[in-house]
Amino acid sequence: MEDIANDFTINIATANGTGSQSANLILLQSLFDMGIPVSGKNLFPSNISGLPTWYIVRLSDKGYQAPGDRTHIQVLVNPATWDEDIEALEPGSVVIWNENAKMEMTREDVVSYPIPMSALARKINPKIAKLVTNIVYVGALAEILGIDQNALEQAVAKQFKGKDTAIELNITALSLGRDYFRDNLAKIDPYVAESRKKDKSQFFVEGNEAIALGSHFGGVQMLAWYPITPSSSIAEGIIAWSAELRSDSEGNFTCSIIQAEDELAAAGMVLGAGWAGGRGMTATSGPGISLMQEFIGLGYFAEIPSVFWDVNRVGPSTGLPTRTQQSDIAMLYEGSHGDTQHIVIIPGTVEECFEFGWRVFDYAERFQTPVFGMSDLDLGMNRWACDGFEYPTEKMDRGKVVRDLKTFEAFDDFGRYLDVDGDGIPYRTLPGSGMAPILYRGTGHNTKGVYSEKPADYLALMTRLKEKIERSRDYLPAPILREEKECQIGIIYFGSMENTIQEIDDMLEDTGLKVSQCRIRALPAHSEIERFVERHEHTIILEINRDGQLYGILRKELPNNLVSRVHSVAYSDGMPPRARIYTDKILAKLKEVHI
Amino acid sequence: MSEKPERPAKAVKLNVINEPKDSYTGGKSSLCPGCGHDQISNVIISAAWESGIQPHRIAKMSGIGCSSKTPAYYLGKSHGFNTVHGRMPSVTTGAYAVNKDLLYIGVSGDGDSASIGIGQLIHAIRRNIDMVYIIENNGVYGLTKGQYSATADIGSKKKKGAPNKTQPIDLCALAINLGCTFVARSFSGSKKQLNSLLKAAMSHKGFALIDVISPCVTFNNNDESMKSYSYVKENEITLHMTDYIPHFNPITEVEVPEGHYRDITLHDGSTIRLETISDEHDPSDAVAALTALHNAESNAKHVTGLLYFDNTKDSLAEDLGIVDTPLIDVSDDVLRPNKKALDEINSAFFG
Numbered sequence: 001m002e003d004i005a006n007d008f009t010i011n012i013a014t015a016n017g018t019g020s021q022s023a024n025l026i027l028l029q030s031l032f033d034m035g036i037p038v039s040g041k042n043l044f045p046s047n048i049s050g051l052p053t054w055y056i057v058r059l060s061d062k063g064y065q066a067p068g069d070r071t072h073i074q075v076l077v078n079p080a081t082w083d084e085d086i087e088a089l090e091p092g093s094v095v096i097w098n099e100n101a102k103m104e105m106t107r108e109d110v111v112s113y114p115i116p117m118s119a120l121a122r123k124i125n126p127k128i129a130k131l132v133t134n135i136v137y138v139g140a141l142a143e144i145l146g147i148d149q150n151a152l153e154q155a156v157a158k159q160f161k162g163k164d165t166a167i168e169l170n171i172t173a174l175s176l177g178r179d180y181f182r183d184n185l186a187k188i189d190p191y192v193a194e195s196r197k198k199d200k201s202q203f204f205v206e207g208n209e210a211i212a213l214g215s216h217f218g219g220v221q222m223l224a225w226y227p228i229t230p231s232s233s234i235a236e237g238i239i240a241w242s243a244e245l246r247s248d249s250e251g252n253f254t255c256s257i258i259q260a261e262d263e264l265a266a267a268g269m270v271l272g273a274g275w276a277g278g279r280g281m282t283a284t285s286g287p288g289i290s291l292m293q294e295f296i297g298l299g300y301f302a303e304i305p306s307v308f309w310d311v312n313r314v315g316p317s318t319g320l321p322t323r324t325q326q327s328d329i330a331m332l333y334e335g336s337h338g339d340t341q342h343i344v345i346i347p348g349t350v351e352e353c354f355e356f357g358w359r360v361f362d363y364a365e366r367f368q369t370p371v372f373g374m375s376d377l378d379l380g381m382n383r384w385a386c387d388g389f390e391y392p393t394e395k396m397d398r399g400k401v402v403r404d405l406k407t408f409e410a411f412d413d414f415g416r417y418l419d420v421d422g423d424g425i426p427y428r429t430l431p432g433s434g435m436a437p438i439l440y441r442g443t444g445h446n447t448k449g450v451y452s453e454k455p456a457d458y459l460a461l462m463t464r465l466k467e468k469i470e471r472s473r474d475y476l477p478a479p480i481l482r483e484e485k486e487c488q489i490g491i492i493y494f495g496s497m498e499n500t501i502q503e504i505d506d507m508l509e510d511t512g513l514k515v516s517q518c519r520i521r522a523l524p525a526h527s528e529i530e531r532f533v534e535r536h537e538h539t540i541i542l543e544i545n546r547d548g549q550l551y552g553i554l555r556k557e558l559p560n561n562l563v564s565r566v567h568s569v570a571y572s573d574g575m576p577p578r579a580r581i582y583t584d585k586i587l588a589k590l591k592e593v594h595i
Numbered sequence: 596m597s598e599k600p601e602r603p604a605k606a607v608k609l610n611v612i613n614e615p616k617d618s619y620t621g622g623k624s625s626l627c628p629g630c631g632h633d634q635i636s637n638v639i640i641s642a643a644w645e646s647g648i649q650p651h652r653i654a655k656m657s658g659i660g661c662s663s664k665t666p667a668y669y670l671g672k673s674h675g676f677n678t679v680h681g682r683m684p685s686v687t688t689g690a691y692a693v694n695k696d697l698l699y700i701g702v703s704g705d706g707d708s709a710s711i712g713i714g715q716l717i718h719a720i721r722r723n724i725d726m727v728y729i730i731e732n733n734g735v736y737g738l739t740k741g742q743y744s745a746t747a748d749i750g751s752k753k754k755k756g757a758p759n760k761t762q763p764i765d766l767c768a769l770a771i772n773l774g775c776t777f778v779a780r781s782f783s784g785s786k787k788q789l790n791s792l793l794k795a796a797m798s799h800k801g802f803a804l805i806d807v808i809s810p811c812v813t814f815n816n817n818d819e820s821m822k823s824y825s826y827v828k829e830n831e832i833t834l835h836m837t838d839y840i841p842h843f844n845p846i847t848e849v850e851v852p853e854g855h856y857r858d859i860t861l862h863d864g865s866t867i868r869l870e871t872i873s874d875e876h877d878p879s880d881a882v883a884a885l886t887a888l889h890n891a892e893s894n895a896k897h898v899t900g901l902l903y904f905d906n907t908k909d910s911l912a913e914d915l916g917i918v919d920t921p922l923i924d925v926s927d928d929v930l931r932p933n934k935k936a937l938d939e940i941n942s943a944f945f946g
Contacts, residue, residue: 219927265684272688395927434650
């Protein structure tokens with residue numbers, strides 16, 4: 001039997017709240033430290049304790065980060081999903097199962113490794129046997145796959161930093177699993193974890209933590225938030241880092257952090273901070289953005305710099321709160337009643353989560369408008385390899401704020417909404433300055449900010465607002481292009497699909513189809529996007545939702561002659577994207593348009 | 596035709612910071628003639644002028660409704676924000692979080708504060724944000740032409756339709772129960788009392804709520820309404836006569852007989868003097884304040900004056916633990932951590 005090294009997927013079925021997350025992270029970290037390109041996906045329920053959880057670890061020398069299309073190794077701990085997990089396996093799969101779970105192994109066409117996980121765990125400490133059970137399967141996996149003991153122990157030390165008793169206990173439990181397999185079972189499967197020499201140093205980090213750090217390096221002055229999965233860890237990250245990054249020698253902070261009573265209030269606080277001249281932000285998910293709509297319109301119409309991060313989860317309504325999707329993009333782009341259009345910044349990597357974390361404030365203050373950062377649960381709450389964070393390359397852009405009397409007096413005529421420079425962006429003075437005070441309002445207003453219902457005033461204002469956002473197109477992050485020469489098919493995608501696109505690309509290439517890639521990183525779409533569509537006979541807009549929301553946006557904005565060249569491939573079942581599904585759908589779509 | 600002789604120039608009266616009262620006025624009101632809200636606007640102008648506050652250091656905040664339109668009619672030299680319905684407290688909280696040194700004066704109505712925005716009012720009180728929160732309370736939705744609000748008393752009758760049968764919300768009682776640090780009730784026609792209360796509220800550090808009964812001349816001024824002029828004039832119990840003594844004036848200016856007043860020192864050193872005309876009400880006693888409200892309600896009267904006061908609580912700025920400089924004045928170099936800080940984070944992650 002030939003070894004299959006670093007090209008398989010492990011699925012670990014446990015119950016929520018049993019401590020399996022730490023065990024799984026130890027497994028992931030140890031593989032990562034061996035230099036193996038590895039990704040981990042936590043499929044957790046909207047529940048604190050007891051419901052089924054799956055953790056998917058994929059080892060891939062090709063660097064594929066999607067969960068993969070099948071499970072090669074199944075770890076069974078949770079009786080609740082036992083039968084369906086077994087049933088889903090392809091013949092020849094490996095099953096590592098808890099012999100003490102009072103469940104049966106019903107398949108004969110799989111490689112079966114029964115391990116008395118609970119009994120081994122009880123040996124260490126009966127009181128915490130449930131917790132230790134998880135580490136036992138990691139030990140067994142380590143023996144089966146050949147995971148380096150040093151890497152494993154280092155990962156334990158990292159996970160339980162400073163807690164010596166916990167470290168010792170976990171290392172003992174690992175050995176119990178390892179020893180049991182070695183002494184009682186024989187390896188008859190082909191899967192092995194082989195160390196690789198890393199060509200660059202990387203670390204694991206979640207997208208949300210990267211956004212939190214980025215926000216601090218953007219000098220956030222006010223965070224208002226309301227807890228919601230999967231965005232809470234952005235706010236919690238900002239809180240956790242504020243002592244180190246944002247306090248003076250006496251421990252006083254340069255950033256106000258307020259847990260609001262709801263998302264409406266959080267949005268109001270963000271607008272208040274922006275109105276007063278500060279950098280305010282909130283982090284939420286789709287349901288929160290739904291609640292914030294009224295304020296978003298006010299921010300657009302009264303031109304208040306404000307930052308909203310949306311970590312997209314599955315909608316509509318409460319939906320699947322712990323699953324991932326890209327279904328908020330249309331709402332973000334055209335949020336609130338009336339004619340509106342908003343800047344949306346979309347990171348696809350953890351490095352970009354950090355970078356856009358600080359840049360969004362510059363965009364908000366430059367364009368004096370609500371700016372959305374759009375991430376999703378997959379990027380935000382899973383750990384991704386990171387090359388390190390790069391220090392901001394530009395100074396903070398505070399936008400057109402008149403701060404001193406001399407500058408103010410140089411204006412012939414000052415109006416809060418007067419387009420002095422012809423770029424659609426007016427100048428503003430701050431409350432407390434005494435310069436050109438106005439009563440900001442969400443009602444119609446003229447260039448001086450005074451209430452007006454005059455048709456000419458309304459029309460001029462709406463036209464300027466449109467132009468202002470229009471002009472942001474090529475100022476915002478340009479798309480990332482990976483183009484093949486003389487290639488007829490292009491794929492436009494965004495956000496966390498970045499982690500699956502290469503595998504899709506390779507699968508398409510296996511069928512003889514070469515494609516170019518274009519990752520959109522901001523809306524309104526950069527002018528490069530139009531040129532990309534122009535260069536290709538057909539372009540697929542690939543997204544993780546049902547309706548093809550980005551496709552809808554681009555169709556509306558592309559010139560007529562290009563509209564027939566774009567085609568939608570949109571799919572979402574709540575799971576992180578699996579390459580096979582999207583590849584097949586792309587092929588089917590191309591067939592439909594006669595390629 | 597003979598020319599009119601020029602009038603001798605009248606000396607313009609200036610306040611303690613040499614500003615004329617004109618520096619505190621605003622645009623022309625577009626409310627119905629005789630509206631109680633306009634009287635309140637005038638008191639805001641007088642109180643701010645008499646207190647010698649720099650007009651540009653005031654921020655006037657409001658929600659949506661007749662009351663919330665009024666910031667256009669006073670303090671024309673102050674920035675303001677006419678926000679969305681009922682959500683002025685959150686906008687003010689955000690502004691305050693980055694610039695705690697402005698004097699925030701919020702004006703709201705009973706639709707704003709007792710219905711759509713009651714949650715935000717409650718949480719602003721809970722956070723004890725430094726602001727004056729004026730409710731211009733008339734028991735009706737004026738701007739949408741006279742629907743009952745949540746403060747309309749049972750039995751109140753609007754111009755057309757059936758009397759109100761739904762239990763009203765007493766915002767002062769609510770505020771006292773929430774631990775609001777300054778709770779007062781007044782009447783738009785009681786200029787002197789309102790002026791004193793307002794000046795005291797401006798000096799107060801923490802959330803100062805003043806519920807001002809302000810009859811709607813158009814939709815709620817028939818005699819059956821408990822918030823009409825005639826009703827309130829006849830059924831108002833004044834809990835205290837209040838006199839406000841700014842810290843730049845000697846306290847001896849006000850002559851009150853011994854034993855009939857109580858001085859309360861505010862955070863900025865100024866004093867509010869309460870002249871008790873009924874029983875001796877102790878404004879630090881929440882139960883007494885609630886009893887007074889309850890008794891007034893039982894007798895279908897309104898009790899006015901400073902109901903409750905507490906100067907021992909930290910305000911939001913202290914709770915946030917922020918630096919003393921308003922955050923908007925902290926320089927960009929300080930706001931953005933330096934490169935060394937990021938290098939350290941990166942190396943800690945690399946492990």
